[in-house]
Amino acid sequence: MGATAILTTTSDISLDNICKQIHDSLDRPNVLVQVLTSLSQLECREIREGYKRTYQDDLVRICTSTEPEVSFLSGLMLNPPERDADFARGALQGNESVDYKALIEIFTGRKSSHVMLMLEAYRFKCRRHLDMDIAAIEPSHPYQKMLMALSASHKAHNAEISQHIAKCDARRLYQTGEGRPGAIDEAVVLEILSKRSIPQIKLTLVTYNHIYGHSYTAFLKSRELGDFEDALRVVATCIYSPSKYYAQTLHRCLKGMTAHDRRDLIRIMVSRAEVDMDGIARIFKKKYGKELRNVICESVEEGNYRVFLAALASKASTC
Template sequence: MSCAGQITLDNTICDGAEFDVEKDVRVFVENLKHIGGDNRAIIEVVASRTRSQRLEIARKYKERQGRSLVEILISRSNSQIKEIRDLYMKTYDHDVDDLIRRKTRGEFCDMLLMLAEPSRDESDEVPMDLLRRDVKALKRAVRKGGAIQYYAFNEVFCKKNFAYIRALFELYKQNSERDIYRDIRLYFAGYMKSALKAIAEYAVSPTGYFAHRLYRSMKGLGTDDNTLTRIIVTRSEVDMEQIKKIFKEKYKHSLESYIVGDTSFSYRHLLLKLVSSSKTLFESVNQVKHDGAILSSTEIAETYSF
């Protein structure tokens, strides 16, 4: 097989410039989430990627699943986490912690176990003496690395209230002329880096975080229906109007227009109703048209045919 820029012998697969790990991961997400997925699409990806590319796809896929769990845990109150734990035990006859230990390992496992405990401070208190101490502890931990680094960050990111975490980010930057995001990128990797970034983004702006997650769930090839549905269902009772406002500001089109472009039939109808509860379905579709989305007669008929 001829591979541009590579010396080859008898190989049938080589690194291709067209490799897009996010696109390939989306293929797996789309076709592994339910029975009857397109096995041919999965086979096409697996059979046309090199070993190193397959490993990258596997790593990204697992990272994505881990990020979803982190998202669920950081966006629930202590009482909601307790309800989840109780219901899980009642349904499966074993503890959530057992599941986490089976499915994950290392520092990421430790983080999930801490997040799964209903023990985060839910006040808005920001004691400055404790804040200064934690900033010093994080900076010292980054220099030392290893277990100390992971423990120090977990203690802050998994246990402190979000007002405290936002204030810590500001003081961290003032004291070192670099923000904490940079150090997360430099000194963490894999699941831990992804999880810490998610917690940091959520702490700074929950509505901005969810707007970005909704955008990512519909951007590119296919739709991440699990993420799309979970966020819309859970945030429709909390802050959906603010999420929609930020979504429009950041991505120049309404959330409704993205939903119409990526979904169909009853599923589209349900999502539009959830994000536009104060509007009639007719008003929602008119809003999509106003945003510049081009709806075919078939799409309009599908939307109203529920």
């Protein structure tokens, strides 16, 4: 039976039957990929739980150990905070340098309630506190400073958004950056990042554009500044225009296809597939003239990994 026949909807075919089909196909990774990418992530998590009850084994463990060829499927079956905890652990414990951008994506692109659950999941998995692990890495590094500030913002901020605060903060950013010569005043930026919620910071960036006629990120990009300003531009882009950030990152990864690029592709495609993939795909097509799914098929060698990425890209309405 083909993968399409295996899965129509969970209401048409019982969860137990889907679990049995998966169990009978463990030696066929292509079937696992086709079946699980046909489901929503909520359905994938339901399948994982059903499989545990029936076969006393964990599909996440199977995919990451028994079937390492399809280890990327594990992200579909983890709840989002648990998945981000794994991404954070991988970002800090990679074979290369710390993957700061992966951590920035988590702290700028998730709700505070999600971040709190992610921190709990990280503590459970690693027996350590993520904040302490971040604090221990290169204390003078610009990304480390911003991550500490963003982490603080998720723990103590006013949930209400204020236009007055946005105007004041926009003027402060201008006066301590574009409005004066030299480097940006780091203390002002870090104070804003640590004391404001992500929605409040986004409103500040929108207000900056309205008051001064161009975006804060455009200012940061137009001048040759230091490492702190380069890192700030990434953070500001993630907050102000996340779909643009992800479209640009996906394009870069698809051009490179190194081991690091492959990890970035998995992280972004899994975490954004059911959030804003349609917006990412629209910007990708507008900026690069091709559908995201088509570029994946052109850039990634044939196999389960390509099928996986193409299926997630197809969740966008424009693909």
